[in-house]
Amino acid sequence: MSEKDRGRGEPMVVASAGELMFPATRRGFIRTLMAGGSVMLLPSVFTACSDDDDDNPLGPGNLPDPVTGVSFDLRSDVGIFRLVHLNEQLEAAFYTAVVGSGAFGGFSTDERELFIDLRNTEIIHREFVRTALGSQAVPDIRGSIDLNVLNQVLSSRTSILNLSRAFENLGVAALNGAGKYLQDARNLLLAGKFASVEARHAAALRDVAPPPGINANTAFAGDDIIDGTGRDVKVEAGVALQLVASTGLLRANTLANPAITAAPTAAQGVATADFFPANP
Amino acid sequence: MDNQQPILDGIDPEITERLVSRRDAIRRGASMSSRLAAGLAMGSVPVALAALARDTFAQTPADILDVLRFAFILENLENEFYRAVLGTSAVAAQNNAFAPVRALIPDAAKQTFQQIQKHEQQHVDFLKAVIPQFGGTPVTITAADFDFTGGNGAGNGPFARATTELDFLLLATQAFEDTGVRAYKGQAGRLLINGNNNADIALESALRIHSVEARHAAKIRRIRRQRNPGDATLRFSGYVRGGARAAGGAGNIANPPAAVLAALDLIYGGATPESNTQHVVFNGTSAVTIDAATLTGLDVIDASERQAAATQAFDEPLTKEEVIAIVRDFIRDDPARGLP
Numbered sequence: 201m202s203e204k205d206r207g208r209g210e211p212m213v214v215a216s217a218g219e220l221m222f223p224a225t226r227r228g229f230i231r232t233l234m235a236g237g238s239v240m241l242l243p244s245v246f247t248a249c250s251d252d253d254d255d256n257p258l259g260p261g262n263l264p265d266p267v268t269g270v271s272f273d274l275r276s277d278v279g280i281f282r283l284v285h286l287n288e289q290l291e292a293a294f295y296t297a298v299v300g301s302g303a304f305g306g307f308s309t310d311e312r313e314l315f316i317d318l319r320n321t322e323i324i325h326r327e328f329v330r331t332a333l334g335s336q337a338v339p340d341i342r343g344s345i346d347l348n349v350l351n352q353v354l355s356s357r358t359s360i361l362n363l364s365r366a367f368e369n370l371g372v373a374a375l376n377g378a379g380k381y382l383q384d385a386r387n388l389l390l391a392g393k394f395a396s397v398e399a400r401h402a403a404a405l406r407d408v409a410p411p412p413g414i415n416a417n418t419a420f421a422g423d424d425i426i427d428g429t430g431r432d433v434k435v436e437a438g439v440a441l442q443l444v445a446s447t448g449l450l451r452a453n454t455l456a457n458p459a460i461t462a463a464p465t466a467a468q469g470v471a472t473a474d475f476f477p478a479n480p
Numbered sequence: 481m482d483n484q485q486p487i488l489d490g491i492d493p494e495i496t497e498r499l500v501s502r503r504d505a506i507r508r509g510a511s512m513s514s515r516l517a518a519g520l521a522m523g524s525v526p527v528a529l530a531a532l533a534r535d536t537f538a539q540t541p542a543d544i545l546d547v548l549r550f551a552f553i554l555e556n557l558e559n560e561f562y563r564a565v566l567g568t569s570a571v572a573a574q575n576n577a578f579a580p581v582r583a584l585i586p587d588a589a590k591q592t593f594q595q596i597q598k599h600e601q602q603h604v605d606f607l608k609a610v611i612p613q614f615g616g617t618p619v620t621i622t623a624a625d626f627d628f629t630g631g632n633g634a635g636n637g638p639f640a641r642a643t644t645e646l647d648f649l650l651l652a653t654q655a656f657e658d659t660g661v662r663a664y665k666g667q668a669g670r671l672l673i674n675g676n677n678n679a680d681i682a683l684e685s686a687l688r689i690h691s692v693e694a695r696h697a698a699k700i701r702r703i704r705r706q707r708n709p710g711d712a713t714l715r716f717s718g719y720v721r722g723g724a725r726a727a728g729g730a731g732n733i734a735n736p737p738a739a740v741l742a743a744l745d746l747i748y749g750g751a752t753p754e755s756n757t758q759h760v761v762f763n764g765t766s767a768v769t770i771d772a773a774t775l776t777g778l779d780v781i782d783a784s785e786r787q788a789a790a791t792q793a794f795d796e797p798l799t800k801e802e803v804i805a806i807v808r809d810f811i812r813d814d815p816a817r818g819l820p
Contacts, residue, residue, distance in 0.1 A: 260779055278764055296780060310705075310716040317717040320781045320789040327775040328793075332761040332768065372691050379687045380680040384762040385669030389797060392665040393759065395687065396694035396795040400718040403695035407702060417591035420699040421599065421692055430602030431688035432695070467675040472684060 257297040257350065264343040271456035274437055274464045277387045278336050280378050281329055283437055284394065285338045287374060288326040290449060291367050293342050294350075295319035298364070301354040314404055318364070321401070325394060344454040349447075361409035363447060368402035369425060369480035371395075373433035374440035380469040399432065402480075411479045424477045435474045437463075443476075543670040544682050545616045548607055550800060551686070552618055553819065554663055555603040557810060558656055560623040562597035565649065566590070571623040577635075577643050578628075584646040589703055596657075596696045603689055610682070619817045626810055628652075630743065633812040638739035647732050650704050651740075655728060655747050657697035658720065659798070659806055662747075664690035666797035694795070701729070708732040719792035723755025724748050727791075743806065750802045757790040 256263050270286065273279045295318045298304060304312065330337045353359045375395040382388045403420035410419035425433050435443070441459050444450065564574035567582055585593065611618045631637025642652040664686055671686055673679035698718025705714035713721055713729040720727050728744035730736045748754045757773040773790035781789055798806070804820045811819050 276764060277762065281761075314716045317715060317719060317789075317792065320785065321717075321719070321793040323778060323780055324772050324775065324790055324793040327777040328759070328770060328772050330777070331770050331775055332763065334763070376684065376687045376691060379668070380684050381674075382672070383674055385672050386760045386762045386767060388668055388672055389665065390759055390761055392668050392687065392690065393794040393796065395691055396661050396665065397719065397793060399691035399694035400698035400795075403698040404702060404717050407699065415591065417588045418595040420592075421595060421695040426599060426692055428602065429606045429685075430599040430692060431606075431685055432691040434684065434688055469674060469680045470677055472681065 257300055257347075257354070258293045258342040258345060259296045264340045266344040266451060266454070267339045267341055268344075268453045269456040270338055270341070270454060271459055271461045272437070272441075273462040274381065274460060275462050275468070277382050277384055278333060279462075280381055280437075280464075281333060281387070281391075282336060282338050283374070283378065283440070284391070285326070285329040285333060286341065287367075287371055287440075287444065288322055288329055289338065289341050290345075290444065290447075291371065292319065292322035292326040293345060294353075294363070294367065294449065295322055297350060297354060298360055301360070303354060303357050303360060306357055311408060314408065315364075318368075318401055321397060341450065341454060344451050345449055346451050349449055353449075358409070361405065363449075365402070365405040365409060365411070366443075366447065366480055368398055368405055369433055369476075370435070370440060370443050371398035372402050373435040373474075373476050373480075374437070376432060376434040377436050377440065377472075377474070380472075381464040383468060411477075425480055427475055431475070433476045433480065434472070435476050436471050439474055439476070541673060541676075541679065544673075544679055545611070545614045547667045547670050547686070548611050548614060548682065549616060549619070549818065550667065550803075551664070551689075552604070552607040552611060553621065553811070554660060554803070554807065555600055555607060556621045557626060557807060558660060559597065559600035559604050560621075560626050561628050561653075561656060562593055562600055564623065564628060565653075566593055566597060568597075569623045574623050574626075574628070580644045581642065581646055581649050585649075589650075592699060592703065593653075596699075599692055599696070603692075606685070606689075610685075614678070614682070619819070621817075621819070625812050625814070625819060627812060628810060630739075630809045632809040637809055638737040638743065639810075641737075645733075647704070647707065650700060650707070651728065651730060651733060654697060654700040654704060655744065657693055657700055659747050659803060660693040661690060661697055661795060662750075662798040663800075663803045664693065665795065666799050666803070704729065704732070715792065717792075720748065720754045720795060721788055721792050722748075723753035723791065723796075727754045746802065746806050750796070750798050752796045752798075754796050755791050756794070756796050757787070759794060 272283055274283070295315060298315055299319050304315070307315065353363050372395060375391055375398065379388055379391055379395075382391060402425075406414070406419040406422065406425075407416070410416045410422070411424065414422045414424060421432075438460055441455065445455060560569060560574070563569040564571075564578050565582065565585075567575045567578065569575050608618045627633050627635055627637060628642065629635055629637035629640040631640070639648075639652050641648040643649075668683065668686060668690070671679055671683035701714055701718045702716060705711065705716055708714060708731070711729055711731050713726065713731065715721055725741045725744040725748065727748035730741065730744060733740075758769050758771050760767050760769050762768075771790075772793060773787045778786055808820045813819065
């Protein structure tokens, strides 16, 4: 529908969730609401899958509708693992797309093994955390991935490697920063089981594609990512989410603003200074 | 011990002015550790310690100190191992022992070893500086305390070939690093005291060292893979695939000693072996065990690969006792100093 068609007092009809993604519709949506008008969401909004699966790079089946307003309450272990779930979803979706991309054919045999391993691991992590969280799980965010940005990244080997490296080092940093807030030792152990695997990924990707100026023989744990006391990267949750957002992979309104509705309490722990380079 | 017993902190004059209950003391750490955190973030042990001297209370949870002491022994073991390999040990006999294999290390791998050794030294220095702040005294350890052949001082243990064969050396190195990863993972829970910021910093530091050890282990595994391109156990990704000796990937070692294979069984096995796919999560109400190999939603992964992929996707812990069983023959016995 166009904005012109809609007179005041006349209900705005939204036929699909996808329609809400068009800025004009969204503006109209908000304007209509603010004017006291009514908005009618057709049943198709709730049931539709917006894309066909044939050319879906993000995994089998139809892409779900985009999700919006994802937020995190970090006052519980569940909240912290929801953050982990978001990261694992993004990583799994991305590596699935990488393995299916045209550029993948140009990777070496070793690199193909690496990326299939990465994809498999992140899918297992994603499904594990989803199962663990049950009804608290973050909704399937594949529909919220900006396919223009994704396809741009997939168009070159270099951009694939750069984004992968950023993801994995961010994964390490986020888990290293979140551990102190967990309240149950079993969950801390579980986070540790993820963290060292992410560190193995990160080291492999820095080997394959060291950041500019970093010695290839020491890049796996280079001086840019290990501090002077021999400790790895670490970020607090807010920065981790900013870094996720800065990839541009998620549509702008996927995360709520602010995305963190409640920070960890002092009884859980207190934030420490972050250590994360601009180009990990 | 009575939790309500008042304590006096003798370090910070501000604190001596007040009586605080021990329970309050533990909580109070929260308000004090920003200086410590800032010091650590600057990568400066002295700055961090200046803060710790004010932050630390006379009584700190014994678990934390025990973990730090344990880690200190392990980091010394690793550090002195690399120094011996690189010929920079303070003990000439250790340097001499590794001279044959040293000559075989390509320059690229040597740079890798140097980088790893630098981190182990940093971990040693970090722990050495932190232990006194938790009320402990770091044990004095020298290179002479170690027997890198795994012979408990005899110098002719099952890993002796690491001093003359490069592939053997790399296997031993990978095994040391993976033991370190598993040791830290197993100890993390003992550092978990919510709201005690000194404990938080110990925990966060341990986690950050833990992931560095994982980077090391992955790199060594990848070097081994490049020397043995046909061995799919040695994942290019650096993952640990499967459990026990099979996960070690000793296929390229001719006639490996039975004792080495037995050691690999311990290093990649244990009560929760690396092949484990069942993990416990506490959801706030109950503890649930989930099998990572049989989750729904794994369709993208080839069915024949799911079990192995599930073992790769999770690294597993070792208990302190399991770690000691692994490392004991690399350390000359000295119970008086707490050396196993």
